Amino acid sequence: MAQITPAQLRANFPEFANQSRYPTGLIQFWLTWAYSMLNASRFSTMLDSYAQLFAAHNIAIERRAMDEAQVANNAQSGTVGLTTGPMSAKSVDKVSVSYDTAASLDPDAGHWNLTIYGTRMWEGIKMFGAGPVQIGAGPFFLYYAGMPVWWGGWWDVEV
Numbered sequence: 001m002a003q004i005t006p007a008q009l010r011a012n013f014p015e016f017a018n019q020s021r022y023p024t025g026l027i028q029f030w031l032t033w034a035y036s037m038l039n040a041s042r043f044s045t046m047l048d049s050y051a052q053l054f055a056a057h058n059i060a061i062e063r064r065a066m067d068e069a070q071v072a073n074n075a076q077s078g079t080v081g082l083t084t085g086p087m088s089a090k091s092v093d094k095v096s097v098s099y100d101t102a103a104s105l106d107p108d109a110g111h112w113n114l115t116i117y118g119t120r121m122w123e124g125i126k127m128f129g130a131g132p133v134q135i136g137a138g139p140f141f142l143y144y145a146g147m148p149v150w151w152g153g154w155w156d157v158e159v
Helices: 006-012 024-037 040-075 110-114 116-128
Strands: 089-092 095-098 141-144 147-150
Touching (some): 006 024, 006 040, 024 040, 110 116
Antiparallel strands (some): 089 095
16 A cells, blocks of 8 residues: 655645654654554545644644754753643733634544644544444345345344
C-alpha cells in the first residue's frame, strides 16, 4: 500500500515546508503513526488525505511543544509539553481581543479542537465513523436453492 511521504505532505501543506522547523523525521514519525492508527477499510480512498490531517495536527502540536522547550531552555526554567485549550482572550497593554471559541469547537472532539487540521480530521472521523460496524458473525441467513432465507435468531425462539 502506497503511503504519503514527507515530501508529499509538504507539497500538500506548504506551511510545513521549512525543514529546520519541521524536520523530515518528525513528519515521517507522525505519518507512520497515522497509518498505524487509522482504519484503512473505514477511510477507504480517503485514507491518505486523513493520514495527512492526522499527521499535520500532531506536527503542529509537536512544534508548539518544541517552541516551548526552546523558551524554557533559554530561561533555564519552565515545563514543556503541558496541554492547554484554545485561547479565547488576550490582552496586551490597553488592547484586548476575545473570541467565541464555542462557535468553532465541537464539545466531543477533545484534542482535535486544538488545530485546524484536527477539526478537519474530527469531521472525517464523524463522517467515516457513521453507521454500525458488524463485528463477528454476519446476519442470520440460511441459503435455500441459492437464495438467502432469514431464519431469525435466538430472540425469535419460543420456549
